[in-house]
Amino acid sequence: MKTILIFCLIVGVFPLLASVSGHGIGSETLPPQMIGNYNSTIFLKSSPNTADENIKEKQISLTIYDVETDEHLHNMKIDFTVSKYGEILFSNDFRIDEGTFSIIFSPVEELTIDETLDKLFDTMTKFGVNQIIVNENTFSEGGLYDFDIIVKPVDSFEDDLQDPVHFKGSLSIPKKFNFEVESDYKISITTFYDIIDSFAFSSDSMKFSMPFVWSDENISQVSVIHEEIHIPKSMSSWITNDYDLKINDIFAADSLITVDDYSIDSERIIHVIIPQRFLPEFKNDLEQMTFEILPNLSTNLPLVSLTTNGEYNVNLSWKPNNLIWGTPIIFEIKIEDTFVPYKIVKQIPFHVSLIQNSKILFEKTIVGVKNIESEVNAFQFIFDESHEGSVKIVIENIASNKFAQTEFVFVVNAPILKFPITIPSQRTDGQEGNYDVALTWIPVDLPPDEESEFIFTIYEKNSKIPVYDAYYEFVLIKDGGGIFRNSGIAPAGGYFEDFVFTEEHAGTVLVKLDKINNSEEYAEISVNVVPEFGLMSILILGSGFVIVLVKPLMIKSRLFLK
Structure with missing residues (x-):
């Protein structure tokens, strides 16, 4: 399911909700009944229909009208009762001369029973013929409220002419x-x-x-x-x-x-x-x-959205599908006309930016093509560890139109490591080498001021057999400069190296196994030294590789690089 809400839905759904009437909504049109010779109904409404805690007053409005002519019924007396879960919160009667009436409930600090129920006209202020203010906390809790309204046509406030008509309804207060x-x-x-x-x-x-x-x-x-x-x-x-x-x-x-x-x-x-x-x-x-x-956590791509002006349909996808930091991500953007009968392939510029916490991580103006299936509107970006979390991509100024824009939000995750990690060796000319290196490190978050251990096994790529007595040089590199180097022999193809990182090493460090088996081949991987607390939840799984540890068989020579 795609949960990026298209802009037109945002502007389309909520006005619809606001205008809907029904049981448990901010307004309700009650089932019609005969009042005298008129097939009549009551439109009941609460306002404002918001959960803003700064707005204390609630207004309840009702209109009595003929469903066939829409004309208001005049000279009505109503018994008006509000209840919640069977408990009566407010009850009184009113005279409605023009078919419409509203009550503003204004909260007060303290209430007495007399003020609440028995002395209505002592606790309300009249505003014209059709509106009063009642000092009541009736709607302070919010939720679903039931309304019982008994309507009596009258010549005067005291004299009933006909049997009363009983309406029932409910309104929700957000x-x-x-x-x-x-x-x-x-x-x-x-x-x-x-x-x-x-x-x-x-x-x-x-x-x-x-x-x-x-x-x-x-x-x-x-x-x-x-x-x-x-x-x-x-x-x-x-x-x-x-x-x-x-x-x-x-x-x-x-x-x-x-x-x-x-x-x-x-x-x-x-x-x-x-x-x-x-x-x-x-x-x-x-x-x-x-x-x-x-x-x-699964993502169905592409994500789809309309531009704010409705002119373009924009699809966003990326490769690889799992968006993790430290990995090159290729973003692909497809732009199509929406309301044209014939979609013409045409070159258009647009601006794209990646934003996190109001900080721009990347921005670029791309000269792309609309209405084309091939993946031509693409760019690459590598997120780092600090970018873990939600990131917003803004696509705007499409075809130089400032109103043609849209945006998506996605999540950059930490890599999930499966130990040991298999790293293929490379030659100095960039070609693939003849060895695989299986590497594990402990602890997985590599904190400073604690001893970290790197465990590795060198395999012959094709046979998958460990390379016995393999020479190696173990190197740690930070910001292009070496911080540690040690050479040794892996007696059964596998061995280990220990190192204590400091706070100065926090961040990305390159781990390199060089001169593998006295060749010009090397294997390398970037790791993260994490200060204080680990940022990754890591699943350590076994694999078909066997790591052979033979600590006592040799004396390691260490060379620290300054």
């Missing part, structure tokens, strides 16, 4: 929940349905739940469920290119989970959006809806 994970990261969940009542987190799973009634009647009234999860982009273990979603322990369709990397620079937003038609798939006997989000 609520943001904050959770601290892994000691120094904060994850927030904004629920647009009901409150989050449980949360569990690990490096490979996030699980939370909320109340939900799985009756057919309730499902039929819910138009959409929307949960919004905010994750710091610095939390690299969770900034993957794909996520899997489970609802009530059932894997959900890929389309129900999308990612927004555009709205907030420092955060990734994961949207779980479940339209009504999907809800029956997850029905169970518990009055709960449980969500589980799992980072998916």
